[in-house]
Amino acid sequence: MTLKGNHYVWMAPQPEDIGATPIEFLHRLPGPCWLVLPGRDRSRSRVMATLLHGNEPSGLMAIHRCILAGIQPAVDIHVFLGSVIAARTEPLFSQRFLSGHRDLNRCFRPPFNDSEGVIAQHMLDYLTALQPECLIDIHNTSGSGPEFSVAPFDNALHRSLAQLFTHRMIVTELRLGALMEIATPKFAALTVECGGANEHSSHEIAYEGVVRYLTRSDVLSDASSTTIFEVFDEPLRFELEDGTALQYGEGPIDDADITIPANIENYNFGDFHRHQILAWLERSAFEKITVKDLYGNEVRDNYFEQRDGCLFVKQSLRLFMATTRADIALSDCLFYFVTTDAISAQPGNGPGNGSGNGEVG
Numbered sequence: 001m002t003l004k005g006n007h008y009v010w011m012a013p014q015p016e017d018i019g020a021t022p023i024e025f026l027h028r029l030p031g032p033c034w035l036v037l038p039g040r041d042r043s044r045s046r047v048m049a050t051l052l053h054g055n056e057p058s059g060l061m062a063i064h065r066c067i068l069a070g071i072q073p074a075v076d077i078h079v080f081l082g083s084v085i086a087a088r089t090e091p092l093f094s095q096r097f098l099s100g101h102r103d104l105n106r107c108f109r110p111p112f113n114d115s116e117g118v119i120a121q122h123m124l125d126y127l128t129a130l131q132p133e134c135l136i137d138i139h140n141t142s143g144s145g146p147e148f149s150v151a152p153f154d155n156a157l158h159r160s161l162a163q164l165f166t167h168r169m170i171v172t173e174l175r176l177g178a179l180m181e182i183a184t185p186k187f188a189a190l191t192v193e194c195g196g197a198n199e200h201s202s203h204e205i206a207y208e209g210v211v212r213y214l215t216r217s218d219v220l221s222d223a224s225s226t227t228i229f230e231v232f233d234e235p236l237r238f239e240l241e242d243g244t245a246l247q248y249g250e251g252p253i254d255d256a257d258i259t260i261p262a263n264i265e266n267y268n269f270g271d272f273h274r275h276q277i278l279a280w281l282e283r284s285a286f287e288k289i290t291v292k293d294l295y296g297n298e299v300r301d302n303y304f305e306q307r308d309g310c311l312f313v314k315q316s317l318r319l320f321m322a323t324t325r326a327d328i329a330l331s332d333c334l335f336y337f338v339t340t341d342a343i344s345a346q347p348g349n350g351p352g353n354g355s356g357n358g359e360v361g
């Protein structure tokens, strides 16, 4: 292992070096680091990042399994493992980031003036020197639900990468300092959310997609898919004002401003219709709900209404990333949504099919 900048680089890790389990593997990592898996074609490279969040193990498990299986990549694969220290904090894989520190996946833009910023800056320096073909960043969601991808804009390169893992792609102009925001029209950088961190199916989806990413000679012009590809353009966030008393249950709960059905996660990527109860509301609780458009305008009343103490949608909505963790629902958002009629669904990508400028649906 060599030190490059402030990151260790582990060249060609062998099955016998990495431990029999992902947990042993985690304990053998020196901290934030790069693994380099030499490919058949040493003149090209791709990057895979994962464990930017310490509580999202599917990507680490996938790469561990690939190395154990002795899979030789088509081109050189550089794997960046970010929040190793947070992941290793007991109980293992429980901390998104270390308390008192910033979320590493919000640090890939200046200022780089704290410990996470420095990790991000060195990672970006490594990328600049490497000039890879593309980048994927493997995550898990905090709630359960199916897999999807997130891209900073929509084009054929991003769709090709997404189709290694999923037929769903969320396109968002939100800029938070996430790694994928380094994408350009010619350099695809895609976030993959493999589903819940504790679900076996998430680990399988990560593994199968990573194997494709490693072994295919071309991952940027996939014409083979015949599945319907769904693009969710500019989803909106269902947020709650600070201090809202939020509960989950089968009916209205005393002392709660808002009670959300306990099975809300079952609606992830499903449609929510006008007759279904989305929440039970205390008297003035409707005012605690906020939905902002890209320009910061309040647009809640365009999508939601209250009737008889219940919250309903005004038109069918597709929900995703719904969470039953009240802390996340309050500090981040309860779920994302788009209107069902705004989803652009189309046959799988072919060369030249993707629009180049994000104008989809």
Ligand SMILES: [Zn+2]
Pocket (backbone or CB within 6 Å): 052, 053, 056, 139, 140
């Ligand atoms: Zn994550």
